[in-house]
Amino acid sequence: MKKRALICGVSGQDGAYLSKHLLNKGYEVVGTSRNAEQSAFSNLKALGVEQSIDTLSMDPSDFASVISVLKKIEPTEIYNLSGQSSVSLSFSQPTETFKSIVIATLNILEGMRAIDNTCKFYNAASSEIFGDTGGKKANENTMFNPLSPYGVAKAAAVWNVRNYRKSYGLYACSGILFNHESPLRPINFVTRKIVHTACQIKLGNADTLEMGNLEIRRDWGWAPEYVEAMHEMLQIESPKDFIIATGETSSLKDFVQTTFEILNLNWKEHVTVNKKYFRPNELLENRADPRKAKRELGWSARLKMRAIIEKLVESELQNSNKENIDKRLAAKG
Ligand code: GDR
Numbered sequence: 001m002k003k004r005a006l007i008c009g010v011s012g013q014d015g016a017y018l019s020k021h022l023l024n025k026g027y028e029v030v031g032t033s034r035n036a037e038q039s040a041f042s043n044l045k046a047l048g049v050e051q052s053i054d055t056l057s058m059d060p061s062d063f064a065s066v067i068s069v070l071k072k073i074e075p076t077e078i079y080n081l082s083g084q085s086s087v088s089l090s091f092s093q094p095t096e097t098f099k100s101i102v103i104a105t106l107n108i109l110e111g112m113r114a115i116d117n118t119c120k121f122y123n124a125a126s127s128e129i130f131g132d133t134g135g136k137k138a139n140e141n142t143m144f145n146p147l148s149p150y151g152v153a154k155a156a157a158v159w160n161v162r163n164y165r166k167s168y169g170l171y172a173c174s175g176i177l178f179n180h181e182s183p184l185r186p187i188n189f190v191t192r193k194i195v196h197t198a199c200q201i202k203l204g205n206a207d208t209l210e211m212g213n214l215e216i217r218r219d220w221g222w223a224p225e226y227v228e229a230m231h232e233m234l235q236i237e238s239p240k241d242f243i244i245a246t247g248e249t250s251s252l253k254d255f256v257q258t259t260f261e262i263l264n265l266n267w268k269e270h271v272t273v274n275k276k277y278f279r280p281n282e283l284l285e286n287r288a289d290p291r292k293a294k295r296e297l298g299w300s301a302r303l304k305m306r307a308i309i310e311k312l313v314e315s316e317l318q319n320s321n322k323e324n325i326d327k328r329l330a331a332k333g
Contacts, residue, residue, distance in 0.1 A: 006075035007031045008060050008108065009082030010053070013184040014124065016043035018079060018227040019053050025231070030073050032058035032082075043184045060104030066111040070119075077234050079122045080108055083153075086188060087128060090150035091280050101153035102160070109164045109172060117170055120234045121161070125174040127219070127245070127286050129155040137289035140176070140241050147281045158241065171239045175230050178245035178288050181308055182223035183315035190252065191220065191312065194259050199316040201270055202263045209270055212277025214253040217285040219245045222303040222311070232297040245288030246301035259309050 005022050007015050010031025019029050029052070033039045036057040044050040058069045060082045083100040084090060090097040105123055112119055128151035130138045144155040158174045165172045185192035193209075200206035221244075229244045260267035294300045303311070 002026065002028050003076045004028045004030065004073065005077045005079060006069070006073050007079045007081060008058065008104075009033065009080065009124075010055065011039050011041055011043060012081060012085065013043060013182055013223055014081050014180075014227055014230075016047050016049070016184055017182065017224045018081070018230060019044060020047050020049050021224075021227050021231060023049060023052050027077075029053040030075070031055050032060075032069060034059050046184060060107055061099050063107045063110065066107045067114065070111045070115045074116065075119055077120045077122070078108060078112070079124075079230060080105060081124045083124075084150070087148045087150045087283075088188070088279055090148050090153070094149035097149050098153045098156075101150075102156045105157040105160055109160060109170065112170055112172075113164075113168055117168065119171075120239070121170065121172040122230050122234055123157060123161045123172065123174040124230075125158045125176045125241070126151070126154045127176060127178040127243075127288065128283065129158060129176065130286060132284050133286045135285075135287070137247070137287040138176075138243065139289040140243055140292055147283050148279070151283075162241070165239055171234070173233050173239040174241045175226075175233055176241060176243045177226055177229075178219040178221060178243070178286065180221045180223040180226040180244075181312065183312060183319070184223070191255065191308075194256055195309065195312040195316050198256075198259045198263055198265065198270075199313065199320060202265060202317075203320060207270065208272055209256070209267075210272050210274045210277070211252070211256065212274070212279075213282055214256065214271075214273060215251060215284065216282065217249050217251045217287075219247070219249045219286060219288045220255070220305050220308060221246045221301045222308050225301055225303065229293060229297060229299045232299050236296065240292075240296070242293045242297065243288050243290050244293055244299070245290045246304055247288055247290050248304055249285065249287045250305050255305065255309065258306055259313065262310060262313050 131145035131147040
């Protein structure tokens with residue numbers, strides 16, 4: 001029988017890559033978004049999979065909406081990628097962030113209990129649950145110490161998943177993903193902002209890149225690889241949580257410098273720091289130990305920071321080129 005995956009929050013970066021990955025594996029894919037009729041699904045279009053999946057509306061923070069979709073679709077696997085995903089925005093929208101992450105996860109877990117407790121559930125967690133790990137590498141047993149409303153919500157969702165797994169025997173697990181990037185990242189995330197602006201500087205369309213705190217350190221991976229891990233987590237015998245990361249941490253300054261270097265530019269001539277991009281509470285450094293994923297899922301990150309930046313720059317330049325050609329064609333009429 002063909003496996004049927006339900007991806008909640010299909011319109012984002014991970015939803016698009018996961019859709020593509022599961023279609024390649026022969027899955028039937030149904031994706032939800034809060035308002036599917038109004039969504040442009042530009043990420044699904046960019047990957048050429050929009051026509052191959054069914055989309056429908058679901059608000060995961062509304063229990064009735066979740067129940068009706070679960071009854072209709074009868075999925076064999078559920079991937080919850082929905083919810084407010086910007087750490088920065090969570091400081092100004094804490095309630096919406098909490099609701100869209102914690103209540104949504106609870107509704108899906110309760111929906112599984114009510115409709116089909118044999119279905120498998122993947123919950124998108126985040127390295128933000130650990131807060132600052134300093135020089136130490138976080139593993140699956142590291143204590144949570146979140147520093148943002150977003151991190152607090154993700155930590156609560158992880159605990160709910162663990163609880164439902166223990167209490168009711170559900171196949172439910174969380175992927176604790178560290179930062180993962182791609183050309184589908186919106187501009188409000190730092191890697192896309194850096195690469196986009198640096199390319200615009202290279203093309204002569206901009207002169208300055210205004211940044212927040214350049215001292216922060218993160219583990220940056222490649223999003224298309226991370227969705228493979230999500231799928232693998234639902235294929236093992238019993239559900240467990242996994243850290244998904246490269247295991248290498250670099251500073252944001254390194255990221256900026258490498259991007260400008262690849263473009264043959266001197267970053268010091270273009271980059272300024274503006275306090276308005278600093279957060280009320282800043283996670284300065286996180287480090288990851290992803291060895292359990294390698295051991296038990298056979299998954300490890302293939303692309304590291306420099307290779308990721310090279311791919312991002314290549315895609316950004318291709319898109320700018322295409323936009324310029326489109327503009328010229330439009331001007332000609
Ligand atoms: P993050 O990603 O908060 O780690 O969450 P983001 O790219 O927004 O920020 C990374 C770090 O860069 C610093 N920073 C800036 N950030 C932005 N957006 N813009 C700036 O100009 C800027 N200057 C410095 C930030 O302060 C921050 O420390 C991402 C999201 O995908 C989450 O959903 C996910 O859970 C985590 O990664 C793992």
